[in-house]
Amino acid sequence: AQSVTQPDIHITVSEGASLELRCNYSYGATPYLFWYVQSPGQGLQLLLKYFSGDTLVQGIKGFEAEFKRSQSSFNLRKPSVHWSDAAEYFCAVGAGTASKLTFGTGTRLQVTL
Amino acid sequence: DGGITQSPKYLFRKEGQNVTLSCEQNLNHDAMYWYRQDPGQGLRLIYYSQIVNDFQKGDIAEGYSVSREKKESFPLTVTSAQKNPTAFYLCASRDTGTVSNEKLFFGSGTQLSVL
Numbered sequence: 001a002q003s004v005t006q007p008d009i010h011i012t013v014s015e016g017a018s019l020e021l022r023c024n025y026s027y028g029a030t031p032y033l034f035w036y037v038q039s040p041g042q043g044l045q046l047l048l049k050y051f052s053g054d055t056l057v058q059g060i061k062g063f064e065a066e067f068k069r070s071q072s073s074f075n076l077r078k079p080s081v082h083w084s085d086a087a088e089y090f091c092a093v094g095a096g097t098a099s100k101l102t103f104g105t106g107t108r109l110q111v112t113l
Numbered sequence: 114d115g116g117i118t119q120s121p122k123y124l125f126r127k128e129g130q131n132v133t134l135s136c137e138q139n140l141n142h143d144a145m146y147w148y149r150q151d152p153g154q155g156l157r158l159i160y161y162s163q164i165v166n167d168f169q170k171g172d173i174a175e176g177y178s179v180s181r182e183k184k185e186s187f188p189l190t191v192t193s194a195q196k197n198p199t200a201f202y203l204c205a206s207r208d209t210g211t212v213s214n215e216k217l218f219f220g221s222g223t224q225l226s227v228l
Contacts, residue, residue, distance in 0.1 A: 009153070041222065041224075043119075049216060090155060103148075103155040
C-alpha cells in the first residue's frame with residue numbers, strides 16, 4: 001500500500017527566508033506526486049504535481065518541488081517566503097488515479113514578519 | 114464561475130441523528146470524492162464516485178452513505194452509526210478526461226460537530 005510521511009508537523013520561517021517542506025513516500029512503482037495548500041477553514045488548492053519527465057517541477061505562487069527516486073522524496077521549496085504563504089501544506093501520492101490519493105498528515109507553516 | 118459548493122459551512126448533529134452534507138459542482142467533472150479531515154491526520158477517503166449511479170467505498174466508509182443520482186451532486190449522509198463524526202468534511206471532483214488533468218478540485222468544506 002502507498003503511504004506518505006511529512007516529518008515536520010509545524011515549521012516557522014521569517015518572511016523572505018527560504019523554505020523546504022519534506023515529503024517521503026512509499027510506493028512500488030513510479031508514483032504520481034502532488035503538493036496541496038490549505039488555508040484555515042478552506043479546501044485544498046493544488047500547488048504542483050509530478051507524473052513523469054523532468055524531476056524538478058514548477059508550481060504556482062513561486063513553489064517548486066524535486067522528485068528524488070533514490071530517496072523516495074518529493075520536497076517542496078520556495079526561495080523567499082511571503083507572509084501570505086502561511087497555511088497548511090499536504091503532500092499526496094497516487095497510483096495513477098486521483099481516486100487513490102493518499103495524503104500526508106500535513107505541515108503547518110507559520111511566517112514571522 | 115465554475116467550482117464546487119459545499120453546504121452548510123457548519124453543521125451540528127444530535128445523538129442518533131442522521132445528517133446530510135451537500136456537494137454540488139458545475140465543472141462537468143465525472144468523478145467526485147468525499148474526504149474526512151481530522152487535526153494531525155491529514156485527509157482520509159470516505160467514498161468516491163467515478164460516474165453517475167455508481168460509487169465505491171474508500172478507506173473509512175463505515176457509518177457513512179452516499180448517492181450519485183446526478184452528475185453535479187454527491188451528497189454525503191453521516192448516519193447515527195458513525196460514533197465519532199466531529200470532523201471537517203471536504204468534497205472534491207476531478208476531470209477524468211486525460212492524465213494531464215489528474216488533480217482534485219476541492220470545495221471549502223463543512224465542519225460537523227456533535228451537540
